[in-house]
Amino acid sequence: MAPVRRSPKGRTTLWLGSALLLLSFAMAGSYWWIQHPMGGPDTPVDLEVEPGQSARQVAQSVAEAGLSVSPWLLYQWFRWSGESRLIRAGSYEIQPGTSPAQLLRKLVDGDQSLARLRLIEGWTFRQVRAELARTTTLKAESAALSDAELMDRLGVPGTAPEGRFFPDTYTYAKGSSDLTVLRRAHAAMRKRVEAAWNQRAPDSPLKSADELLTLASIVEKETGRAEDRPMVASVFVNRLRIRMPLQTDPTVIYGLGERFDGNLRRKDLQTDTPYNTYTRAGLPPTPIALPGRDSLMAVVQPSGSKALYFVARGDGSSQFSETLADHNRAVDKYQRKAAR
Template identity: 45%
Template sequence: MTVASGCRRGCRAIVLIVVLLGLAVAAAALWGWQRYQAFQSQPLPGLHAEQSVQVRKGDSFHNVLTRLRGEGVTAGRDLEWQLLARQLDAAGKLKVGEYALEPGVTTPRSLLQNMRAGRIIQYRFTIVEGWNMRQLRAALEAATPLLHEATQLDDAALMAKLGHTGEHPEGRFLPETYVYSRGDTDLDVLQRAYDDMDKALAKVWATRADDLPLTTPYQALTLASIIEKETGIAEERPEIAGVFARRLAQGMKLQTDPSVIYGLGSAYDGNIRRRDLTTDTPYNTYTRPGLTPTPIAMPGRAALEAATHPAPGDALYFVALGDGSGRHVFSATLAEHNAAVRAYLNRMRRPPLPEEEAAAGQAAQTPTGQDDKASRR
């Protein structure tokens, strides 16, 4: 064997080794790439319902990853998470907030994309039309994960905290559904609700009817709150507003039961007695003329619209129909009204007809938060 042939064989061996090493490196790279692709696109294992992770102010990516590990996320090596964060331009750009970890849905890629875009978990709190301030406070105290800063504040301190010192809180917060995120407080929600009511009231007041017997937006708010408590039937609100507007214009007492109930406060046990109608309080519209000194509930947009745009007509009275529908009979004269009241009382004394039972059942399935009663106007 010559030296040349020995060199050739050695070179071939070296080339073969290099090729094999290259193939091994390529195979390892392919395996690593496939592993990385699988890591970033497969749902995170081990998650449970309603699980989440927070990005807090000042967090580094390492802090967030550590918090993820604390939530039971074992998928992926730290290096893979860091590589994915750089690839998505998310490292150092994660938005503060709470992010959902949804079983079978959340992948490392989708999670980091959400954190980069700030797609945080949002919660909802609804102020119901016709709630009074006591009911609103109770609902806020039960709302989670809302932070509670208003619980220990009385009404005066609460309004001062919102920047409206001296204002009565009743009626000041617009019934709507408000979105908030973890870390928000009840004061944040109330501030938005106050601002929305302010805007809604200003809008309807600016376009109010020319002959409206009201002189201030606050009077419109107060009347709207009474209308809100009188009926849950949308198309009746302008008619009821018309009755009250004509009564105010003619100097008649409003004689509205919801105001009496509000004046009774915690003493109200579900029934209005004759002594309740004759016992004077600032909210007894049977003993005092004009509007109540403050709103008696939180009126919705429809009630605000009705109060400032009452329906025309000549009705001065109304009484519940008493058939379970929540509707009313409107009358122009006291004689007509008394006849309608007698019909209501007769209907209440006899067993209901099958169609009335069906109507009552249907009404019960659609709660309105309103009192189903005969108005004594």
């Protein structure tokens, strides 16, 4: 019997069928690989994508971060997806079990790993800088800068940093510059001060928003209970109106700086410094701490009292008096007897 001869058309059809079969196997394998978890440690892996990195460099960074994946295959997936140019710079936390498809979606969405920094009401700027130094998830770009250089980098040259940053909790991508967080906190304080200044009482003795910020910082440090803030503010506002010295210990303590050992002595109250409100009338030259929103609002809308004095009761609250005689009696009741 003569052998069966295949026509050129038949051979072409067979070749195409084989090629399609191989292609379908390749596509199935690729789909499995794209959806299959990448190998790596059992703990989250931190990935840094720098601005300007190419998709090839990002794929290499993924492998170098500790994930068991072929950089070449990952790069080909980035290209094949059509989204390689949409990958965003930032800090990412890659969870165990993440697939190449999930990874790309995270990078394109900019789903960065976040950390938090909390600035506390009543903190000084020295405490703010100490907290920044302790925060390892921030790039410490401010560490080598003086206070003046730092404020210049924030775009407010010649401004003292004390009290200029709003106390709040700030969320940021890990690896962000600490200057970025400070810039946000500074903008937040400026916005809060402007809002409070626009709501000031018509008869307020304060001449500027800066004076508002300074007095609010004193109220913040003098208040043991939130509900006392409007009354504490009214005492200082009343004193400013009649040009009576503020005579507030927190400003003296601030002026002592690192020399303060926790014990405020009579000689400290009598030693003149720009921050000694016993020896100098009016407000100190700068704020002394970070005031919160309630202290800002208390200063622009204080209680309508005539009180000129207050003394701590020992439970966090204060006793307010309109006359010196009443104040002396309150001091005798709440402080002198307690000291006996």
